[in-house]
Amino acid sequence: MSKLTKIEELADRLHSTAIHLLRQVRVQDAASGLAPARLSALSVLVFGGAMSLNELARTEQVRPPTMSRIVDALESEGLIRRTVNRQDRRAVVLEATKKGTAILWQGRKRRVKFLAKHLSRLTEEERKKIEDAIKAIQKAMARQS
Amino acid sequence: MSKLTKIEELADRLHSTAIHLLRQVRVQDAASGLAPARLSALSVLVFGGAMSLNELARTEQVRPPTMSRIVDALESEGLIRRTVNRQDRRAVVLEATKKGTAILWQGRKRRVKFLAKHLSRLTEEERKKIEDAIKAIQKAMARQS
DNA sequence: CTGATATAGTTAGCAAGGCTAATTAAAATG
DNA sequence: CATTTTAATTAGCCTTGCTAACTATATCAG
Numbered sequence: 275m276s277k278l279t280k281i282e283e284l285a286d287r288l289h290s291t292a293i294h295l296l297r298q299v300r301v302q303d304a305a306s307g308l309a310p311a312r313l314s315a316l317s318v319l320v321f322g323g324a325m326s327l328n329e330l331a332r333t334e335q336v337r338p339p340t341m342s343r344i345v346d347a348l349e350s351e352g353l354i355r356r357t358v359n360r361q362d363r364r365a366v367v368l369e370a371t372k373k374g375t376a377i378l379w380q381g382r383k384r385r386v387k388f389l390a391k392h393l394s395r396l397t398e399e400e401r402k403k404i405e406d407a408i409k410a411i412q413k414a415m416a417r418q419s
Numbered sequence: 420m421s422k423l424t425k426i427e428e429l430a431d432r433l434h435s436t437a438i439h440l441l442r443q444v445r446v447q448d449a450a451s452g453l454a455p456a457r458l459s460a461l462s463v464l465v466f467g468g469a470m471s472l473n474e475l476a477r478t479e480q481v482r483p484p485t486m487s488r489i490v491d492a493l494e495s496e497g498l499i500r501r502t503v504n505r506q507d508r509r510a511v512v513l514e515a516t517k518k519g520t521a522i523l524w525q526g527r528k529r530r531v532k533f534l535a536k537h538l539s540r541l542t543e544e545e546r547k548k549i550e551d552a553i554k555a556i557q558k559a560m561a562r563q564s
Numbered sequence: 565c566t567g568a569t570a571t572a573g574t575t576a577g578c579a580a581g582g583c584t585a586a587t588t589a590a591a592a593t594g
Numbered sequence: 595c596a597t598t599t600t601a602a603t604t605a606g607c608c609t610t611g612c613t614a615a616c617t618a619t620a621t622c623a624g
Contacts, residue, residue, distance in 0.1 A: 278531065284546060284553075285534035286527075289444060291553050292437040297480065298560060299434060311581055327602060335442060340582055342603055347580090364590045364601040382431075386423065389430035392559040400555035401429060407552030408429075408436050410545035414537040415443060454609055472573060485611055487574055492609090509572040509619045 288411075302388045306381035308353075311336075313381065315344050316353055316370060320378045324369035326359065353377060433556075447533045451526035453498075456481075458526065460489050461498055461515060465523045469514035471504065498522060 278286065303313055311334075318333050319325070325333075331341035345368060348354045353374030359365040370378070393401060423431065448458055456479075463478050464470070470478075476486035490513060493499045498519030504510040515523070538546060 279535070281538050281546070282531045282535045284550060285531045285538055287553055288440070288538075288549060289530065289534060291556055292440050295433070295437050295556060295560060296441065309580055328600090336581085337583065338602065339584080339604080343581075346603095359601095362591070362601080364588095366602070385434065386427045386430045389434060390424070390426045393426050393430055393433075396555055396559050400551075400558070401426070403548055403551040403555055404433060405429060406545075406548040408432055410541055410548055411436055411440060413545070414541050415440060456610055473571090481610085482612065483573065484575080484613080488610075491574095504572095507572080507620070509617095511573070 299385055299389060302385045303381060305384060306377065308377070308381070311340075311344050312348055313378075315341065316348055316374055316378050317382070319354060319368055319370040320375050324367050326365045327368060328365075330368055348374065444530055444534060447530045448526060450529060451522060453522070453526070454492075456485075456489050457493055458523075460486065461493055461519055461523050462527070464499055464513055464515040465520050469512050471510045472513060473510075475513055493519065 300310065303310065306313060308316065315330060315334055318330060322333070327341055327345060328338055330345070331338045334341065336344075345354065345356060349356050353371055355367075355369050355371055357367045359367050393404070396404075445455065448455065451458060453461065460475060460479055463475060467478065472486055472490060473483055475490070476483045479486065481489075490499065490501060494501050498516055500514050500516055502512045504512050538549070541549075
């Protein structure tokens, strides 16, 4: 190990903790029957409402061709609807169907309950610390100058 | 939105924060020129020392055939060495080469510096909160009964 | 000691999800 | 109204997951 500053050490541990946290949560998401990228895109449509393919791709930080294929899969499973935008007929309007919304909520509930079950083993004070840390992390990582 | 308990809300925000944090870090890792699974496997060998393919697969939580292919790629780039175990000639011994170790350290340095740069914009107190939260999260997520 | 079984790793082949380049169709612009 | 820009798709590549089936070696029971 080379020497790291105190802040770098914190950065390293934060990174590693985030990885391990998500690794455990992902197991829960597998139960939804939806692959991760599809689940994530569907979630954006359920919580963010109808949008175009380009917007969805941008939100998910992938290229349009990648999103096009994900959307194909979600549509063929009846989880989203793809219609032509009347104002701009090049564009599509993507929105979650009832079925898609229901499936997403079930998965979200499962994931949140799993995490909450673990968090409930902590003291109120420890949870407060996590709460504060989340705010600090968001501040630190926010888009900057 | 259906109603979530206070703990479930925290769980949800924690999840979302972890996702966004790692998404930003992943951009840094791309600069190493190594794909994520390869980078991660190499990192286990650099920090964990020599081990067999099955051990490495277990550590990385993937199946042996998946690891076999990742190891092929790392070997052909000269980042790891694969030798036959003398005690058990079915098994292989995997270890990072000098080149592999150097590349990994560069990438780690880049990633840690990136995160540290963001964290340095916080107050000492805010960083202390993150520090405490990491401990709490690790406690919460630890293998349990 | 030897035949059966177990174990380590690889190979083959499938699916998901990332990308770039090229194409199609519609809109906007000069 | 011809040109350029934009939205989305298609084609084709790579990486990374998986299971099933195989090879080679080690272990164990009789």
